[in-house]
Each structure stands twice: as C-alpha cells, then as structure tokens.
Amino acid sequence: MLAAVVTGVDAANPVNALAVQDVPAHEPTPGWVAVNVKAAAFNYHDVWTLRGMGTHRASLPAILGTDAAGTTDDGRDVILHAVVGPGQLLSEGCPGTLAERAVVPEANLVPKPPNLSFVEAACLPTAYLTAYNMLFGKGALLPGEHVLIQGAGGGVATAAILLAAAGGLEITVTSRSEGRRKRALDFGAHHAVATGEKLPTRVDAVVETVGAATWRHSLRSVRAGGRIIVAGGTSGFDPSAELPMLFLRDVDVRGVFMGDVTQLQRLAQMTAIGKLRPLIDATYPLTAVREAAQRMVDGTAFGKLVVLPNGE
Ligand SMILES: NC(=O)c1ccc[n+]([C@@H]2O[C@H](COP(=O)([O-])OP(=O)(O)OC[C@H]3O[C@@H](n4cnc5c(N)ncnc54)[C@H](OP(=O)(O)O)[C@@H]3O)[C@@H](O)[C@H]2O)c1
Numbered sequence: 001m002l003a004a005v006v007t008g009v010d011a012a013n014p015v016n017a018l019a020v021q022d023v024p025a026h027e028p029t030p031g032w033v034a035v036n037v038k039a040a041a042f043n044y045h046d047v048w049t050l051r052g053m054g055t056h057r058a059s060l061p062a063i064l065g066t067d068a069a070g071t072t073d074d075g076r077d078v079i080l081h082a083v084v085g086p087g088q089l090l091s092e093g094c095p096g097t098l099a100e101r102a103v104v105p106e107a108n109l110v111p112k113p114p115n116l117s118f119v120e121a122a123c124l125p126t127a128y129l130t131a132y133n134m135l136f137g138k139g140a141l142l143p144g145e146h147v148l149i150q151g152a153g154g155g156v157a158t159a160a161i162l163l164a165a166a167g168g169l170e171i172t173v174t175s176r177s178e179g180r181r182k183r184a185l186d187f188g189a190h191h192a193v194a195t196g197e198k199l200p201t202r203v204d205a206v207v208e209t210v211g212a213a214t215w216r217h218s219l220r221s222v223r224a225g226g227r228i229i230v231a232g233g234t235s236g237f238d239p240s241a242e243l244p245m246l247f248l249r250d251v252d253v254r255g256v257f258m259g260d261v262t263q264l265q266r267l268a269q270m271t272a273i274g275k276l277r278p279l280i281d282a283t284y285p286l287t288a289v290r291e292a293a294q295r296m297v298d299g300t301a302f303g304k305l306v307v308l309p310n311g312e
Pocket of ligand 1: 044048150157210230299301
C-alpha cells in the first residue's frame with residue numbers, strides 16, 4: 001500500500017525526511033482493527049516528528065500521521081481517536097494514518113458524524129479535540145466568557161474559533177497577517193488584533209498554541225484570576241516564564257494533551273446535531289503529501305490540510 005513514510009529526521013528541512021513509498025500493509029494484532037483511510041488530516045505534530053521531536057527513532061522508517069476518517073472492513077464509517085497510550089499518539093511507536101490502510105485499537109474507533117464528509121471528519125481527532133478540551137474540558141470556559149485565541153489561522157486556532165463561537169463565547173484573535181485577521185472575523189471571531197497588540201480589556205482565558213512568540217502577550221492579556229490553556233509552541237517552547245505575572249495575579253496555567261475518547265464522542269455528537277463544520281484549507285492526494293507538509297512548515301494554511309490516501 002502507499003504511505004507517507006518518515007525516513008529519518010531533519011530539523012532544518014523537515015520535508016526532506018518525508019517520502020511516499022509502497023510499504024506492506026500492517027495486519028491488526030488482537031484488539032486492533034484495520035481501517036481503509038478515506039481522509040487523513042495533517043497536523044503540526046507531523047512536522048515535529050519529521051524534525052525529530054518526540055520521534056521514535058528506533059522504529060524508523062515509520063508511517064506518519066495521527067488523524068483519520070475511514071471505513072472498517074465490516075463497513076463502519078469511523079474516525080480514529082489518536083491517543084494510544086499516556087502521551088503517545090498514532091505514528092509514535094506504531095503505524096500512523098497517512099496511508100491507504102491504518103491499524104488502531106478497536107477502542108479508538110468513534111462513529112463518523114453522518115453529516116460530515118470524510119475530509120471534515122478527519123479533522124476532529126487532533127486539532128478539534130484539542131481545541132474542545134482547551135475550551136470546554138480543562139479550560140472550563142462558560143458561555144459569555146471572553147477568550148483570546150493566539151495565531152488565528154492555525155489548525156487548533158481555527159478549531160477553537162469555531163467551537164468557541166458555537167459555545168457562546170466572546171472571541172478575540174491575534175494574527176500576524178491582516179488577511180488572516182479578516183478571515184477569522186468572517187467565520188466567528190468578534191475582535192482581531194495584530195500579534196502582540198495590547199487588548200482594550202483583559203480576557204477570562206487564553207488559548208495558547210503559538211508559544212514563545214505570544215506567551216508574553218498571553219500573560220498580559222489575561223485578567224487576574226483568569227487561565228491560560230497551553231497545548232503547543234509552534235514558535236518555540238522556552239519563553240521567559242515571568243513567574244510574578246502568574247503568582248501576583250493568581251493566573252492559572254493549564255496544560256492540555258489532546259482529549260479522551262469520551263470527549264471525541266461528544267465533539268462528534270456536537271457536529272452531528274449542530275452546524276459546526278471543520279474549516280478546510282485544501283486537500284491533497286497522498287502522492288502530494290510533501291506539498292501539504294511544506295505548507296505546514298511555511299505556516300501558509302488557514303484551517304486544515306487534509307490528505308486523501310485512496311484518491312477521493
Ligand atoms: N497538546 C496537544 O495535544 C496538541 C494538539 C494539537 C496541536 N498541538 C500543538 O499546537 C501547535 C499548533 O498546532 P497546529 O496544528 O494548529 O499548527 P498550525 O496550523 O501550523 O498553527 C500555528 C499558528 O501559529 C501561529 N504562529 C506560528 N509562528 C508564529 C510566530 N513566530 N509568531 C506568531 N504566531 C505564529 C500562526 O498564526 P498566524 O499565521 O495567524 O499568525 C499559525 O497559524 C503546535 O505546536 C502543535 O504541536 C498540541
């Protein structure tokens with residue numbers, strides 16, 4: 001079968017560590033099941049893997065990808081919960097999803113919401129689940145609260161905007177690009193400011209996935225007693241912590257790793273009963289997966305990039 005294969009690691013040019021290859025399909029072991037992958041979303045996590053961060057080097061070459069929607073051999077349309085162990089995702093020590101077939105634990109299968117396409121459904125397991133947990137799980141945000149979402153165009157950030165709008169939150173976004181700020185306003189944000197610009201009022205909570213470039217702004221934008229929910233650091237992981245900004249103002253920092261399978265079921269149900277549909281930037285055949293990877297590296301996507309391993 002055709003698959004997107006991590007052939008090594010390359011911190012400077014991560015796309016160089018990615019190749020499309022014909023590989024033997026993995027047979028499911030007891031408790032695992034094979035899924036014919038109709039769509040597999042690309043995530044920044046895949047770029048980290050190609051760069052060598054958290055990469056299981058001993059198991060290379062290995063199939064990349066954490067997210068998929070597809071069909072089981074017995075005809076069920078499913079999405080795959082990407083978490084396979086504590087801190088461990090599909091593609092980490094087991095085959096990933098950017099392939100014609102994937103194998104996952106049976107317990108990780110969640111029915112695909114019938115009103116979403118496979119392309120849309122493939123976006124739920126990482127970006128949308130993480131945003132859901134940041135807002136409504138660990139973040140415990142309530143309707144009417146004000147949330148700041150850093151880096152408007154990112155996969156998690158666009159998910160957070162759509163979910164926050166559906167949940168009745170007031171939304172401020174930041175982006176480096178005026179065009180991306182305008183687009184965020186078009187699909188649900190109430191206010192949009194340039195990255196780092198002072199806000200007129202402090203917010204109840206911050207959704208932080210950009211990291212070093214926005215951490216200082218997040219600390220200054222949250223109200224006393226508010227919370228900063230952190231799930232990533234695309235621009236770097238080691239900003240100054242500025243501890244007094246936390247303890248003098250009683251700010252609560254909460255880390256989020258994905259979400260559990262129950263949250264993914266609830267998120268799927270939310271899309272099944274409502275109007276929320278994941279925002280897709282572009283789709284690619286599996287043979288063009290390196291183009292999708294390069295766009296993630298360049299930061300030019302607005303919404304999700306989705307790969308179609310079976311060419312639909
Ligand atoms: N903890 C978890 O479970 C979990 C789950 C999913 C993702 N993540 C992490 O969350 C992060 C985002 O993932 P993603 O897939 O959403 O990535 P993405 O689609 O590439 O989004 C990154 C966003 O960050 C902003 N950005 C990047 N560099 C910046 C800089 N130098 N200054 C200001 N803004 C910058 C960009 O916003 P603008 O271009 O609009 O300014 C971009 O849209 C990654 O680090 C990923 O590993 C973690």
